Amino acid sequence: MRDERGFSLVELIVVIAIISIIGAGAYGMLGLLNGKYAKECATKTQSALSQTKVAAMSKSKGATLYDVYIRIYTSADGSVYVDSVTGRGTANEARTTEKIGNARVTVSAVKGRVGTEASDSTVTLDGTNEIIIAFDRSGGTFNEVVNTEPTGLIAPAKETDVYWKKIIFTQGSVEYVLDLVPLTGKFSLSKKLSGRCVWL
Numbered sequence: 001m002r003d004e005r006g007f008s009l010v011e012l013i014v015v016i017a018i019i020s021i022i023g024a025g026a027y028g029m030l031g032l033l034n035g036k037y038a039k040e041c042a043t044k045t046q047s048a049l050s051q052t053k054v055a056a057m058s059k060s061k062g063a064t065l066y067d068v069y070i071r072i073y074t075s076a077d078g079s080v081y082v083d084s085v086t087g088r089g090t091a092n093e094a095r096t097t098e099k100i101g102n103a104r105v106t107v108s109a110v111k112g113r114v115g116t117e118a119s120d121s122t123v124t125l126d127g128t129n130e131i132i133i134a135f136d137r138s139g140g141t142f143n144e145v146v147n148t149e150p151t152g153l154i155a156p157a158k159e160t161d162v163y164w165k166k167i168i169f170t171q172g173s174v175e176y177v178l179d180l181v182p183l184t185g186k187f188s189l190s191k192k193l194s195g196r197c198v199w200l
Contacts, residue, residue, distance in 0.1 A: 035174025035191070041080055041101030042169040042176035045072065046189050048082045048098070049133065049178075053185060055086050056135040066143060066150045069134035072167070074125045078103025088150055101169070107131075110166040111145050111159070114182050120165065132156075133164055133180075140185040 048070050056068040067090070071083040080101035087093045101107070109131045112120035123129055132150070134143040142163050150156040163182035168175055175192040 035171045035176065037101055037104045038169040038171035038174055038176050039191070041105045041107065042167075042178055042189055044098065044100040045070075045082060045167060045169075046178055046187065048084055048100075049187055052084060052133070053135045053140055055084075056137050057140055066132075066134045066146065066156050068137075069132055069143075069150070071130055071132050071149055072100075072107060072109075072125065073130040074107070074127050076127060078127075080105055080107055080125070089154075104171055106170040108168045108170070109164055110168070111162055111164050113161050114163060119162075131164065131167065135185055142180060142182045142185055 052068060052070050067088040068086045069088070071085065072080065073083075074080050079099055082098055082100050084096045084098075085093070106124065108122050108124040110120050110122050112118075123131065125131065129147075130149065132146050132148075134146075135141065136143055144158040144160065145162045145164060146156040146158045148156065164180050165182065166180060167178040169178075177190050177192060178187055179190065180187045
């Protein structure tokens with residue numbers, strides 16, 4: 001006599017459920033591997049830069065040096081935030097704060113003189129420092145680096161002829177780089193993975 005045993009319906013449902021759980025976990029890990037959080041952080045920063053440039057060049061908002069800017073910083077838990085500030089030191093001062101990334105993303109920026117890389121230095125956000133980026137109202141170019149957030153109506157101390165050149169968002173082996181062109185005020189986003197560069 002032949003053995004005609006097979007799988008019962010319950011056994012088949014259990015196997016399908018286990019495969020579904022494993023598949024959902026693998027899909028979640030895929031987001032970590034492809035730099036999803038770094039990309040989100042970079043695109044939100046790019047958007048904040050675009051809005052800040054428009055506000056700085058607007059007659060109603062951009063009036064003095066560093067009165068319209070963004071401030072990128074990390075909190076104690078490693079989350080990344082961007083403050084968009086308009087009308088600094090006036091009765092119309094407005095500040096919006098947005099969480100743009102979590103502790104899985106490392107944010108750093110390169111600053112230096114235009115035309116040379118010899119003087120470039122990298123700042124990594126670690127909760128004790130910040131990146132302040134402002135545009136010049138007259139031509140839409142980037143303003144020089146300031147190391148602390150401007151307050152009141154007093155012009156902030158700046159690093160003469162030193163500009164932010166890049167903002168780098170890293171998650172694992174994936175980097176998103178926001179290249180800043182100081183003399184034109186333009187910026188572009190690219191993705192770097194294992195030495196290759198892909199423009200977005």
